[in-house]
Amino acid sequence: MKRELPIAITFICAFILTLQYFIPHRSFEIMYEISNIWIQIIGVFAMILGIISLIMLHWEKIKHKKENWGFSIVTLASLVGMSLVGLIASENSPVFEWLYNFILAPISATMFALLAFFIASAAYRAFRARTVVATILLLAAVIVMLGRVPIGSLISFGIFPKMAEILVNYPNVAAKRAIFMGVGLGAAATALKVMLGIERSYMGSD
Amino acid sequence: MSTDPGIWLAAILTLCIFSFLYKDNPFYKFVEHLSVGVSAGYWLVIIIRQSLKQTFLDPLIQGQWQLVPGKLGIFLLIFPAFMGILLFTRFSNKWAYIARYPIAMLWGIGVGASIPLSLQNYIIRQLQATMVPITFNSWEDVGSLFIAIGVITGLVYFYFSKEHKGAFGGAAKVGIWILMIGFGSTFGFTVMARVSLLIGRVIFLMKDWLGIIS
Amino acid sequence: MGIFEKIIKLDRRIIFLVIFLSVIFPLIFKVNIPINITPEVRNVYNLIENLPEGSVIVVPCEYAPDTMAELEPMLYAVLRHCWEKNLRVVACGFYVTGVTLIEQEIKYMAKQMNKKYGKDYIFLGYRPYPAAVINSMGEDFRQSFPTDYYGTPLDSLPMMRGVKNFNDTKLVLTINATSGVDYWVLFGHERYGFPLAIGVTAVMAADYYHYLNSGQIVGIIGGLKGAAEYESLVHHKGLATMGMSIQSFVHLVIVLFIIIGNIAYFVIRKRKGINR
Numbered sequence: 001m002k003r004e005l006p007i008a009i010t011f012i013c014a015f016i017l018t019l020q021y022f023i024p025h026r027s028f029e030i031m032y033e034i035s036n037i038w039i040q041i042i043g044v045f046a047m048i049l050g051i052i053s054l055i056m057l058h059w060e061k062i063k064h065k066k067e068n069w070g071f072s073i074v075t076l077a078s079l080v081g082m083s084l085v086g087l088i089a090s091e092n093s094p095v096f097e098w099l100y101n102f103i104l105a106p107i108s109a110t111m112f113a114l115l116a117f118f119i120a121s122a123a124y125r126a127f128r129a130r131t132v133v134a135t136i137l138l139l140a141a142v143i144v145m146l147g148r149v150p151i152g153s154l155i156s157f158g159i160f161p162k163m164a165e166i167l168v169n170y171p172n173v174a175a176k177r178a179i180f181m182g183v184g185l186g187a188a189a190t191a192l193k194v195m196l197g198i199e200r201s202y203m204g205s206d
Numbered sequence: 207m208s209t210d211p212g213i214w215l216a217a218i219l220t221l222c223i224f225s226f227l228y229k230d231n232p233f234y235k236f237v238e239h240l241s242v243g244v245s246a247g248y249w250l251v252i253i254i255r256q257s258l259k260q261t262f263l264d265p266l267i268q269g270q271w272q273l274v275p276g277k278l279g280i281f282l283l284i285f286p287a288f289m290g291i292l293l294f295t296r297f298s299n300k301w302a303y304i305a306r307y308p309i310a311m312l313w314g315i316g317v318g319a320s321i322p323l324s325l326q327n328y329i330i331r332q333l334q335a336t337m338v339p340i341t342f343n344s345w346e347d348v349g350s351l352f353i354a355i356g357v358i359t360g361l362v363y364f365y366f367s368k369e370h371k372g373a374f375g376g377a378a379k380v381g382i383w384i385l386m387i388g389f390g391s392t393f394g395f396t397v398m399a400r401v402s403l404l405i406g407r408v409i410f411l412m413k414d415w416l417g418i419i420s
Numbered sequence: 421m422g423i424f425e426k427i428i429k430l431d432r433r434i435i436f437l438v439i440f441l442s443v444i445f446p447l448i449f450k451v452n453i454p455i456n457i458t459p460e461v462r463n464v465y466n467l468i469e470n471l472p473e474g475s476v477i478v479v480p481c482e483y484a485p486d487t488m489a490e491l492e493p494m495l496y497a498v499l500r501h502c503w504e505k506n507l508r509v510v511a512c513g514f515y516v517t518g519v520t521l522i523e524q525e526i527k528y529m530a531k532q533m534n535k536k537y538g539k540d541y542i543f544l545g546y547r548p549y550p551a552a553v554i555n556s557m558g559e560d561f562r563q564s565f566p567t568d569y570y571g572t573p574l575d576s577l578p579m580m581r582g583v584k585n586f587n588d589t590k591l592v593l594t595i596n597a598t599s600g601v602d603y604w605v606l607f608g609h610e611r612y613g614f615p616l617a618i619g620v621t622a623v624m625a626a627d628y629y630h631y632l633n634s635g636q637i638v639g640i641i642g643g644l645k646g647a648a649e650y651e652s653l654v655h656h657k658g659l660a661t662m663g664m665s666i667q668s669f670v671h672l673v674i675v676l677f678i679i680i681g682n683i684a685y686f687v688i689r690k691r692k693g694i695n696r
Contacts, residue, residue, distance in 0.1 A: 002303045006310035013311055017318025033273060033563060035315045036556040037261060038286035040564065042308050043548040044258045045290025047516075051246050052294075071235055075243035082247025091255050091520065092570070098212060100520045104248055105485035106216035107241040108517065109407060110223040112486040116404035116670075117227055117436045119397055124435055124677040128685050133386050138682075140390025142675055145397055148622075148645050150453035151668030161456055168391050168629055170349045174356020175388025177332050177630045178381070181357070182364050184328020191317040191324065202313055203306050227436045245517055252516050256546040260567055272566055319555065320606070327606045327636075335634030353633065392626045395643070399490060399622035401443075401670045402644035405663045406489020408443045419447055 007197035014195040055079065078103075140167055208415050217415040220407060262287055332357075356384040427684040435677065442673040443666055451665045460632055461649040463639035464617045465501065467591060473506045475590040476583055480604070481511060482550070483597035484518035487621050493660035494619045494647035495522075495595050496529055501654045503533040503540065508579045510589070512544035512565070514553060514600055519546045523569060538577040545569030551603045558612040560585050586614045591638075595619040601628060605636050619646065 017035060020028035058072035082104075086096045129135040146152035147164025193199035208214065219240075222233040262283065265271045271279035289308040295301040336357050340347045362374065363381030370378040412418045471477070479498065483491045502509055513522040523543055535541055544565045547553045556563040561584065567573050574580045582588065592614050594604050601618050609616040615638050618628060622643025631637045641650055644667060647660035 002306070006306040009307060009310040010314040010317070013314025014318035014321075017315055018321050021322045029559070030274070032319075033556060033559050034282060035319075036552040036559075037273065037563065038289075039312060039315055039549050039552040040257065040547055041262050041283075041286040042290045042293075042312055043552075044253050044262075045287070045293050045308075046312070047249065047253050047548060049293050049296065051250050052297075054242070054246055056297075068235065071239040074236060074239040075246075078240050078243030079247040079250075082244050083250045086247065086251025087254065091251055096251070097520060097524070099244065100248065101524075102212035102216045103219065103240065104244045104517070105488075105521065106219050106407075106410070107223065107237055108245070108484060108486040109403065109410075109488060110220045111241065112400075113403040113407040113489075114223065114226065116400040117439055119400045120439045120670075120674050120677065121432045121435045123393075123397065123674055124430070124681045127678045127681065129682055133382060136383055136386040137390040137393070138678070140387045141393040141397070142678065144391045144394025144626075145671045145675060148394065148398055149668040149671050150455050150664050151672060153456055154453060158456075164394075165458065166349075167387060168626060169633070170352045171356055171384050171387035172391040172626055173630045173633045174353045175360055175385045176627055177336065177353070177357050177633075178360025178364065178385070179388070180328050180630060181332055181361065184324055184332075187324050187328070188321055191321045194313055194317050195321070202309060228433065248520075249516050252519055252546055253548065256519065256569070257548055260545075260571075261547065261564065264566070273563055316551070319551065323606045323610055327602075327610050331610070331634050331636060332630065335630070388626070392623075395622045395624075395626045397671065397674060398645065398667065399624075399643055401667055401674075402490045402622065402663060403487065404439075404443055404670075405644070405666050406659075408440075408447065408666075409659065409663070412444070412447060 003200070003203065006203055007200070011195055011197060014191075018195075051079075140171075143167055207417050213415050217411060220411060355380070360384050424684040424687045427680060428688065438673060438677075439670065442670050446666045446669045450662075451669075453665055453668060455645075455648050455652050455661065455664060457649050457652060458646075460629075460640040460642070461646050462653070464498075464593065464619075464641055465639075465650065465653045467615065467617065467638055468498075468501050468505065468507070468593075471505065471507055471590050474508060476508045476510060476579070476588060477502055478586070478589050478592045479509055479511045480592070480594045480596070480600075481513050481518065481522040482515040482600040483522075483595065483621075484515050485521055487597040488518075488521060489663075490621050490644045490647065491595050491597060491619065492525060493644065493658050493663075494641055494650060495525055496658060497647055497650040497654055497656070497660070498593060498595070498619065498641075499526065499529040500533065500656055501650070503529075503535050504654070506540075507590075508539075509541040510544065510561070510580075510583070511541065513546050514548075514550040515598060516546060516548070519569075538572075539579055542574075542577055542579060543569045550598075550600045551607050554603055554607045555611070558586055558608065586612045589614065591615050591617060593617045593619065595641075597621045597624070605631055609636055617641075622646075 016031060020032045055076065058075050061069045061072040062076070082099055085093065085099060089096055127138050127141070129138055143160060144164050144167060146156070147160040152160035190199060194202070219237050222237040225231055226234040265283055266280065269280065271283045273279065274282050289311060292308050293305050295304040336354050338350050340351050342348070359377045359381035361381070362377040363385065368374060413420070468477070481495060499509065511522065511526050513519045526541065526543055530537065530541055544561070545568060547564050553564045562574050565574060568577065586592065586608070592604065592608060594601060594616070596618060597620070601620060601624065604616055604618070608614065616636070617639045618637055619641035620628060622645065625640060625642030625646070628637065628640055632640055641647065644660050644663050648664045651657050651661050
């Protein structure tokens with residue numbers, strides 16, 4: 001029951017859902033439509049599970065006074081505060097929107113903006129024309145960097161944008177297509193392994 | 207300079223995060239943890255009020271599910287919620303295995319829905335687009351030939367069951383050059399993306415907060 | 421330690437400072453550089469331009485504040501174009517932390533363009549698992565979205581009368597910062613066959629040109645540059661156009677850093693070779 005039943009559930013669901021592509025009958029269509037809503041409903045509970053896990057993690061840190069436990073209080077207090085405002089008032093309430101606009105939005109926007117500094121530093125340190133392959137990588141990056149901004153056109157009389165366009169539309173397409181074909185084959189093989197119960201890592205250990 | 211307390215709060219939080227550029231510090235850590243808490247709280251509100259309520263609670267209260275009318279519909283609506291609740295057995299050591307049932311269902315549905323489409327999208331459509339007639343009437347045709355050669359050599363590079371020697375090794379070498387151009391392009395675009403995000407924050411600080419620019 | 425060794429081991433905080441200053445400098449001393457339009461952006465523009473008045477276009481937005489600097493100007497430019505052409509917009513958000521942001525942006529733009537909710541546009545709100553939502557929207561929008569973001573039943577909104585699923589829409593233009601683009605191609609375009617255009621962050625753009633080449637998507641608006649191009653096409657220059665001169669300057673500085681780093685590297689390598 002611990003492993004056999006989940007494998008059977010996976011197989012039945014996967015088999016029916018695969019089959020419905022090839023049997024254009026209304027009963028299969030309805031099954032497909034119902035499964036789409038089921039995924040969404042189960043998905044909500046999965047997300048709630050994730051949030052409860054987060055709460056438990058920080059609660060444990062506070063309880064056992066682990067390193068930086070004070071910051072865990074910040075996390076839990078802000079989580080409770082934000083959710084109470086949203087659940088009691090509504091997601092359209094001015095207070096909830098204020099918290100979103102002036103706390104959540106600037107923080108997440110700035111977190112990602114930090115990456116600009118690190119990528120510049122990484123480009124300076126790591127981009128060395130050590131080998132032929134590294135030189136090709138470097139040149140492609142520089143051409144795209146200059147070709148995709150207006151100044152690239154000005155300093156090269158339109159050559160950089162044209163070169164960037166060719167690089168992006170031909171070698172880049174070839175490279176990405178080769179990669180995506182590999183990804184597609186890998187994904188289909190893994191999906192079949194899951195369906196047939198060969199791949200079971202999603203069940204975790206006993 | 208802005209007189210809006212919200213803008214001031216946002217600016218202070220922004221500067222706290224930028225302080226990480228000098229070195230890790232308590233201000234950054236505070237904002238980092240605040241971010242996790244606020245985001246999780248926001249998630250909870252949206253998934254309950256925007257998803258659970260409308261797809262599950264509302265039809266349940268009304269006693270009618272649009273997709274399948276009647277009592278069968280209500281049963282079919284309660285069933286996934288029951289499966290969702292089973293996920294919480296993960297918190298018990300004894301009953302944790304029960305959580306595998308809903309997970310198995312999610313995997314099964316996901317896998318079943320994606321196998322035929324994945325093959326069609328990632329393999330068949332891409333092969334179709336690569337195998338185009340080449341007449342050398344335009345530069346696009348030369349490009350198409352280049353793409354075909356690039357895809358073949360790229361795939362050769364990823365084929366590790368045969369040693370990369372001789373003509374095969376030569377093709378693999380061309381393949382890695384093509385792949386490097388692809389990665390280089392991605393890096394160029396990545397720099398562009400990250401700089402754009404920084405520009406957004408600097409414009410906020412200079413325009414909305416300090417009012418230096420209009 | 422010689423000058424070149426110092427250059428190689430430059431403190432990263434100096435690089436950070438230079439990058440920060442190179443953003444501020446063009447912002448204060450405004451420089452306008454003309455923006456060239458790429459075919460992939462023009463394709464999207466032409467498609468919308470040629471749609472008949474009153475057509476319904478679906479605009480799923482899957483991004484959050486972390487990428488709004490790139491995608492907000494893009495959404496504004498696209499909405500401006502759609503509403504100038506009197507198209508009707510069905511918007512939704514599949515990225516949980518971006519729902520409020522997208523709702524505010526659409527509301528703001530609608531106010532600017534004097535558009536009425538329920539008649540010219542609607543906002544469906546959020547649902548998890550984009551693949552499943554796209555599948556159910558392909559059958560009937562009401563399956564996943566019996567009500568809109570504000571809880572109003574879709575049937576009571578005038579613009580949704582006669583709009584059942586993707587068959588009743590002319591175009592899907594997803595503005596996206598997630599792998600949801602693949603879902604739109606895989607579960608949307610491949611299954612339901614609607615024309616699909618994408619607006620993505622620059623970091624993602626390079627990964628989707630093969631879909632453009634295979635004809636699975638009609639166009640790509642990539643990052644702030646793509647947004648600036650669209651702003652030029654709709655003749656309304658905004659934040660993206662403003663950002664382009666800054667972007668140009670920062671890119672030049674980064675390329676300069678790469679060149680200096682390489683010169684120092686080769687000089688040191690040569691010296692070491694001589695010493696040996």
